[in-house]
Amino acid sequence: MMSGLLRRSHSECEPMGVNDGRISDETELIQTYLAPLAAPGAFNLSDDAALIETIDGVDFVATNDPVIAGVHFFADDDPRDIAWKALAVNISDLVAKGADPHSYTMALAFPDAPERRWMEAFSRGLAEAQAAFGCRLMGGDTDRTLGPLSISITALGSLPRGAFVRRQTARIGDHVFVSGTIGDSALGLALRHGGRDVIENLSTSEQAFLRDRYLRPRPRIGLVPILRRYATAALDVSDGLLKDARRLADGAGGGLAIHQAAVPLSAAAKAAVLAEPTFLGLLATGGDDYEVMFSAAPSDCQNVIAACASADVRVTDIGIIQPGTGVSLVTRDGAIMRPSKTGYDHFGG
Amino acid sequence: MMSGLLRRSHSECEPMGVNDGRISDETELIQTYLAPLAAPGAFNLSDDAALIETIDGVDFVATNDPVIAGVHFFADDDPRDIAWKALAVNISDLVAKGADPHSYTMALAFPDAPERRWMEAFSRGLAEAQAAFGCRLMGGDTDRTLGPLSISITALGSLPRGAFVRRQTARIGDHVFVSGTIGDSALGLALRHGGRDVIENLSTSEQAFLRDRYLRPRPRIGLVPILRRYATAALDVSDGLLKDARRLADGAGGGLAIHQAAVPLSAAAKAAVLAEPTFLGLLATGGDDYEVMFSAAPSDCQNVIAACASADVRVTDIGIIQPGTGVSLVTRDGAIMRPSKTGYDHFGG
Numbered sequence: 001m002m003s004g005l006l007r008r009s010h011s012e013c014e015p016m017g018v019n020d021g022r023i024s025d026e027t028e029l030i031q032t033y034l035a036p037l038a039a040p041g042a043f044n045l046s047d048d049a050a051l052i053e054t055i056d057g058v059d060f061v062a063t064n065d066p067v068i069a070g071v072h073f074f075a076d077d078d079p080r081d082i083a084w085k086a087l088a089v090n091i092s093d094l095v096a097k098g099a100d101p102h103s104y105t106m107a108l109a110f111p112d113a114p115e116r117r118w119m120e121a122f123s124r125g126l127a128e129a130q131a132a133f134g135c136r137l138m139g140g141d142t143d144r145t146l147g148p149l150s151i152s153i154t155a156l157g158s159l160p161r162g163a164f165v166r167r168q169t170a171r172i173g174d175h176v177f178v179s180g181t182i183g184d185s186a187l188g189l190a191l192r193h194g195g196r197d198v199i200e201n202l203s204t205s206e207q208a209f210l211r212d213r214y215l216r217p218r219p220r221i222g223l224v225p226i227l228r229r230y231a232t233a234a235l236d237v238s239d240g241l242l243k244d245a246r247r248l249a250d251g252a253g254g255g256l257a258i259h260q261a262a263v264p265l266s267a268a269a270k271a272a273v274l275a276e277p278t279f280l281g282l283l284a285t286g287g288d289d290y291e292v293m294f295s296a297a298p299s300d301c302q303n304v305i306a307a308c309a310s311a312d313v314r315v316t317d318i319g320i321i322q323p324g325t326g327v328s329l330v331t332r333d334g335a336i337m338r339p340s341k342t343g344y345d346h347f348g349g
Numbered sequence: 350m351m352s353g354l355l356r357r358s359h360s361e362c363e364p365m366g367v368n369d370g371r372i373s374d375e376t377e378l379i380q381t382y383l384a385p386l387a388a389p390g391a392f393n394l395s396d397d398a399a400l401i402e403t404i405d406g407v408d409f410v411a412t413n414d415p416v417i418a419g420v421h422f423f424a425d426d427d428p429r430d431i432a433w434k435a436l437a438v439n440i441s442d443l444v445a446k447g448a449d450p451h452s453y454t455m456a457l458a459f460p461d462a463p464e465r466r467w468m469e470a471f472s473r474g475l476a477e478a479q480a481a482f483g484c485r486l487m488g489g490d491t492d493r494t495l496g497p498l499s500i501s502i503t504a505l506g507s508l509p510r511g512a513f514v515r516r517q518t519a520r521i522g523d524h525v526f527v528s529g530t531i532g533d534s535a536l537g538l539a540l541r542h543g544g545r546d547v548i549e550n551l552s553t554s555e556q557a558f559l560r561d562r563y564l565r566p567r568p569r570i571g572l573v574p575i576l577r578r579y580a581t582a583a584l585d586v587s588d589g590l591l592k593d594a595r596r597l598a599d600g601a602g603g604g605l606a607i608h609q610a611a612v613p614l615s616a617a618a619k620a621a622v623l624a625e626p627t628f629l630g631l632l633a634t635g636g637d638d639y640e641v642m643f644s645a646a647p648s649d650c651q652n653v654i655a656a657c658a659s660a661d662v663r664v665t666d667i668g669i670i671q672p673g674t675g676v677s678l679v680t681r682d683g684a685i686m687r688p689s690k691t692g693y694d695h696f697g698g
């Protein structure tokens with residue numbers, strides 16, 4: 001199933017290097033770096049497909065969220081972090097649906113044959129992510145491309161029949177919860193881009209925290225049983241708090257006003273907003289949070305909070321879905337930030 | 350689950366065109382062109398993941414075989430054919446494992462926002478392929494890329510528990526069968542490249558046949574129940590007859606001598622070999638055949654042949670796995686073609 005690295009382009013890309021630390025042999029790439037990551041049904045990546053044995057009464061969930069160098073990560077990021085993020089963004093979708101991570105396929109497209117040390121670090125990052133998330137590689141494909149490095153993962157999760165948590169099934173009156181803290185990743189990306197004094201004046205440890213939040217999303221796997229039991233709807237926060245809240249509220253046919261005080265911020269993000277209040281917009285719309293947003297009936301809220309405390313997962317009640325449409329962010333001084341159709345830079349009174 | 354088209358590159362690729370026939374809105378792309386292809390559990394592509402409902406006693410098979418413009422197809426091929434091939438190469442892997450096609454995810458990466466008429470033809474090609482193969486879209490992702498168009502499909506198939514047909518489980522003494530005809534696709538690609546007089550002297554209808562074989566692989570779905578019942582091992586012929594035969598024979602710890610007369614050739618391929626005997630090498634090693642190769646015990650061969658006749662699938666017995674190693678092709682004049690380690694252009698006595 002893993003195959004194809006040596007396939008030549010019609011337009012004849014450069015031949016792979018040999019003896020310069022690059023991997024010139026697809027068997028080496030697959031057997032040395034990827035086969036140790038394989039699931040039992042993947043037959044050591046030596047077949048054309050993987051067997052997924054089912055358990056009676058257990059359904060699957062599938063998601064596919066690829067990452068491309070220059071779009072979702074930087075080509076010179078640490079390969080361990082690239083690998084972690086490529087898998088984590090998919091696991092985040094599974095978790096939000098109430099599914100336990102099960103397995104994944106991975107298509108790697110390389111602009112050049114990868115260096116051994118790059119591939120070693122990449123496979124180590126995958127191994128770390130697999131161990132953290134509880135899933136294994138089923139197979140996939142390796143190719144040369146004239147474009148940037150891309151990693152297309154399709155992940156499968158499993159859940160008891162009937163336990164799938166949809167995005168569009170919230171109801172008016174439900175409370176909306178969000179896990180972890182919001183906006184750290186957007187600040188980490190801004191740091192990576194450089195040139196923002198306010199962020200660069202943060203302490204070294206705060207900066208390190210924000211960078212890590214950008215590079216290593218941590219899907220809230222501890223929420224899975226809680227979502228199955230209590231969530232009326234859920235999705236992962238990947239496109240920004242406001243945009244994803246709008247999706248949840250739209251499903252209920254309602255709207256949501258989120259008060260600034262209710263948005264869970266890390267100490268680093270709080271420091272940034274204190275220094276520059278307009279950063280709140282970046283935090284609420286920047287995306288790449290990979291936290292879970294879910295709704296629950298008012299009668300279940302106490303149980304949700306207790307269950308999350310037991311599972312040691314931070315969740316915050318950010319508001320109640322009301323009749324009406326749209327999502328707004330109410331700042332401390334009473335200004336209302338309302339996402340425009342094309343973006344989130346529009347502040348209104 | 351389908352999302353991301355409008356995500357900007359870190360390195361700021363050009364903004365999408367508007368009002369020039371290109372699709373500037375990811376909602377339009379997904380809802381107009383892709384949602385009509387969705388499986389029931391994909392909720393009209395409006396959720397972050399798809400639900401795959403299982404049936405007790407039924408296992409799944411997963412495969413991931415991406416295609417990239419300039420490597421696996423030409424960027425200016427008809428989008429209907431590109432779509433068909435992108436799905437067909439994955440279904441081919443499922444069929445060879447004895448699985449019924451079930452569903453698939455698809456990650457599309459576009460160098461530019463696609464034109465409406467391109468996307469319309471692409472989705473029509475997918476719809477044709479889905480209908481032919483019996484599977485539906487579960488979801489996926491759309492992105493901009495600085496590289497060429499790429500389509501990464503992960504396909505799922507289903508089969509009765511225990512029916513998975515492995516690649517490496519053939520036995521010495523088994524007969525090896527191959528479906529359809531071999532080498533047509535390699536000739537079709539050679540035609541596409543141009544400059545080969547021998548092929549260009551073929552009749553117009555023969556040329557059209559070869560081009561179609563390159564553009565539109567037809568997975569042998571009719572073989573699925575026969576493989577489950579009789580195959581001791583199987584794989585799809587995608588990397589060339591000899592290379593894939595070697596994989597099958599290696600699994601048995603044996604070898605295989607294939608006589609030229611036993612290689613199933615179409616009328617067009619026969620005409621090409623008649624005009625230029627060395628073309629046989631191209632046919633046997635060119636790949637992209639997407640036929641099924643499988644082994645069966647001698648006592649089952651009559652039943653295999655009868656079952657294939659009933660299912661109206663052409664299969665040819667190409668030889669018996671013998672003690673020893675390696676695969677060779679014995680030409681009519683007694684010369685032996687033996688794949689070298691790095692390629693298949695080496696003829697020996």
